Amino acid sequence: MLKKINLKNKIALVTGAGKGLGKACAVALAEAGAKVIILSRTKSDLIKVNKIIKKTKGSSKSFVCDVTNLDDLKKVLNKINRLDILVNNAGNNRPQHFTKVSQENMEYLTNLNMKAAFNVAQLCSQKMVKAKNRREIGGSIIHMSSQLGRVGCEGRNVYNMNKFGVEGLARGMAFELAPYNIRVNTVCPTFVETPMVKKFFKNKKFKSKMLKNIPLGRVAKESDVATAVAFLAADSSEMITGTSLLVDGGWTAQ
Amino acid sequence: MGIYLKNIDLKGKTALITGATKGLGRGAAIAIAEAGGNIIAIGRNQSELNTLKKEVKKFKVNYLPFNCDVNNYNRMKLFISKLKKLDILVNNAGTNIPEPFLKVKKSSMETLLNVNTKSVFNVAQLCANQIIKLKRKSGSIINISSIFGLVAGQKRTVYSMTKFGVEGLTKGMALDLAKHNIRVNSVCPNIVLTPRTKKYFADKKYNKYIKENTPMNKVVTVSDVATSITFLASEAASMITGASIIIDGGWTAK
Numbered sequence: 001m002l003k004k005i006n007l008k009n010k011i012a013l014v015t016g017a018g019k020g021l022g023k024a025c026a027v028a029l030a031e032a033g034a035k036v037i038i039l040s041r042t043k044s045d046l047i048k049v050n051k052i053i054k055k056t057k058g059s060s061k062s063f064v065c066d067v068t069n070l071d072d073l074k075k076v077l078n079k080i081n082r083l084d085i086l087v088n089n090a091g092n093n094r095p096q097h098f099t100k101v102s103q104e105n106m107e108y109l110t111n112l113n114m115k116a117a118f119n120v121a122q123l124c125s126q127k128m129v130k131a132k133n134r135r136e137i138g139g140s141i142i143h144m145s146s147q148l149g150r151v152g153c154e155g156r157n158v159y160n161m162n163k164f165g166v167e168g169l170a171r172g173m174a175f176e177l178a179p180y181n182i183r184v185n186t187v188c189p190t191f192v193e194t195p196m197v198k199k200f201f202k203n204k205k206f207k208s209k210m211l212k213n214i215p216l217g218r219v220a221k222e223s224d225v226a227t228a229v230a231f232l233a234a235d236s237s238e239m240i241t242g243t244s245l246l247v248d249g250g251w252t253a254q
Numbered sequence: 255m256g257i258y259l260k261n262i263d264l265k266g267k268t269a270l271i272t273g274a275t276k277g278l279g280r281g282a283a284i285a286i287a288e289a290g291g292n293i294i295a296i297g298r299n300q301s302e303l304n305t306l307k308k309e310v311k312k313f314k315v316n317y318l319p320f321n322c323d324v325n326n327y328n329r330m331k332l333f334i335s336k337l338k339k340l341d342i343l344v345n346n347a348g349t350n351i352p353e354p355f356l357k358v359k360k361s362s363m364e365t366l367l368n369v370n371t372k373s374v375f376n377v378a379q380l381c382a383n384q385i386i387k388l389k390r391k392s393g394s395i396i397n398i399s400s401i402f403g404l405v406a407g408q409k410r411t412v413y414s415m416t417k418f419g420v421e422g423l424t425k426g427m428a429l430d431l432a433k434h435n436i437r438v439n440s441v442c443p444n445i446v447l448t449p450r451t452k453k454y455f456a457d458k459k460y461n462k463y464i465k466e467n468t469p470m471n472k473v474v475t476v477s478d479v480a481t482s483i484t485f486l487a488s489e490a491a492s493m494i495t496g497a498s499i500i501i502d503g504g505w506t507a508k
Contacts, residue, residue, distance in 0.1 A: 003284040003481040005490075024258040031256035037380065056256060165396035171507040178504050190493070215432035215487035216495060224256040224493040233487055236262075239444070239478045241470060242507020250432050251424040253496025 003236040005227075007034035011082050012233065014038050015067050015120055018045025018088030020194035021144060021225055022188060027224035032059025037080060038190045039065040039090070049074050067116040071091050082131060085233045089118050090142040091150040093196065095155035106158050107133075113162035117143065125171045127172070129180045139182035140233045143170050147248040167244060174242030183241035190248035192220045196213075208252060216252030260490040262481075266338040267318075269487060271295055272324050272377055273347030277448030278398060281480035282344045284309050289484050291342065292316040298310035298323055324373040334380040341390050342487045343381040345374050346398040348416075349450070352409035357423075363412050370416035375423060378438075382427070384435050388447035394487045397424050400420045401444050408463070421498060427475035427493030428496030436497035439486045444474045470503030 012029045016022035018040030030036045030053045033113050038060055053060040069079045069089045081194050091113045094105045106150035121141060128139045149163030167186055174184040191197050191210055197219070201207040211217065228247050231237055246252060256263055269286045273279035283293050287310040295317065296311075297303050304317040310317045324347045333339075351362040363394045378395060385393040402410045403417030414458050420440060428436040445451055445464055454460050455473075465471060477481035482499045485491055500506055 001281055001477050002262070002484055003477060005259070028256065028258040031259040052257065071398040097344040174504050174507045175469050178471070181470070183470075194466050215429050216435070216437075216493065217432065218493075223258045223260055227260040227490045230259055230492070231490070236485065237478075237479050237501075239470060239472065239474045239501050239503045240482070240499065241499040242504040243502075245494070245499065247493045248497070249493050250428045250496040253428045 003234070003238065005032050005103060005230050005234045005236050007032040007085070007234055009199045009228070010084040012036050012085035013080070013083055013124060014053040014087040014089055016040060017049055018042045020196055021085070021090040021222060023127055024222035024226035025193055026060065027052050027056065027231045028223070028230045029085065029087070030060060031056050032230050032234065034233070036060040036083065038062045039067065039076065042112045048252065058242065067120055068111050070119055073119060073123065077127065080127065083124055083127045084137065084139050086141045087144065087233070088120050088141065089143060090116060093156070093159045095159070095200070097155055098157045101158055104253060107164055109158045109208065112167050113159070117166055119170070121173060125177060125182065126183055137183045137247050138238070138249045139180070140236065141173065141182065141184045142188040142229050143184070145170070145186035145244060147188050147246065147251045149188055149245070150184065150246070150252045165243045170244070171242045178241060183237070185240060185242070185246045187225060187228050187232065188244050188248060189220050189225045190214055190251045192225055194222060213251055215249070215253070218246055220249065259483055262488045262490050264287050264342070264488055267341040267487070268294065268315050269342035269344060270334070270340060271344040271346060272379060273297065273382055275287045275299055275306055275425040278443070278476060278479050279344065279346040280306060280447060281476035282346060282483045285314040285477070285480035286342070286344070286482045286487060289488065290307045290315065291487070292339070294320065294337070295297070296320050296322055296324060296347070298327040314484045317502050324377055325368055327376055330377060330419065331380055332479050334384050337384055340381060340384050340388060341393055343359060343378065343395045344398070344487070345378050345395060347373060350400060350413045352413070354409050355411045358412055366412045366416050370413070374420055378423070378427060378469070382436060384481045385436055391435065392489070392492070393434070395436060396486050397437045397440040398437070399424070399440040399442045399498060401442050401500070401505050403440065403442055404498070404500070406507050412432055424498070425496045432495060438500045439494060439496070441479055441486070442480050442498050442502065444468060444505050446479060447472045447478060448476060467505050468503040469508070472503055474501055
């Protein structure tokens, strides 16, 4: 009756896998039995993640890649034959008040969080639908969204725009990829203990204000999000598509 | 438990399931037992409660049946207040009487409101109070909702009224119970093939309507829903509260 989180014989690609959530997802998928392909701009980070995966007796392959560079991305994806799972994770945030957002930051965030996310998803989907037995074995794409893909927040207008966009993309993709038995979902975490968030939380006032907005009274752990991603990647969620799994401690329930 | 992957493990936990002898409730009871959880089964049919015992006991967990109608508040209250262990509630008992809005009988409207709304509220309140009284470290309540808790469907006005209500209740409970570390979520399945819905699937027109509205072109199984319920019940979902897992093959993404 219970469909375990089991990814044996699956090949998964994770972008932004050098740090934070991407790293956690890569390791979690490997722990569930998947062969993992990890992408990051930073070689030293990739080496570290490979080592952790090896320690858990998992298997991984890594490529240095800037996902915002389409040629670079195409080159790397050309080296991959088969793909069953994509964790479309690479992303960033540069909080600024709406009236003060610089063109440079808006362009940078939108290129990474939306344009690159779209390109990665499209290229990987093209690869996934080619597998002859795709209908039989299925596939799963998980976009790393955010609670800020569902609700607004101060200083996050560009990030809000990007992540709401990812929510829309996921639904459209879910519809078009359903005939191939490829499921598309998002994960919407609250603030997570990642290097990116640690930087924001150096501002103590901001931290206590944000914690007050999380009914469970704690930030999420990387493992909370990585487990949700693994659940969506596996056949445990065989009929879940076009949805968002909120891992937000109740933030958006209010 | 890996470094980043949390297993769906309910060893040492006790779950109360209403409407436990048929359909989704029976599936949830078996899946939770499979994950190691002890089962308290509420149902109205003694022979079905006995059959469930055999299925649950295969997993070497405790089984406590209680033959009771969830609408009988006093009997439910007395029973729940005497429980020595309780961590999880699967608030499942529910029903449906599909009728076009203009023809909805007063008696069907009242039956649905009593079972799907009032009893759902009462059982949730009784169990939450007991979990708090027993000083459990954490708790998880899963309300069984539906896609018709999110969107409308033909001849489903009263059902939608009750299930939209359950969605609201879920979010409200999540906020009020967060400080007790009790998480509250719902699952929203598409129409699942169960003893209750068999008659809907027998209607060719309705069958076509379901398929056409489900991009994945598959019927959701009891096991799909039971797996999501068990995931939410476990610590694998420890930052998920006030959320809905939508198991609909893309129905509501359109």
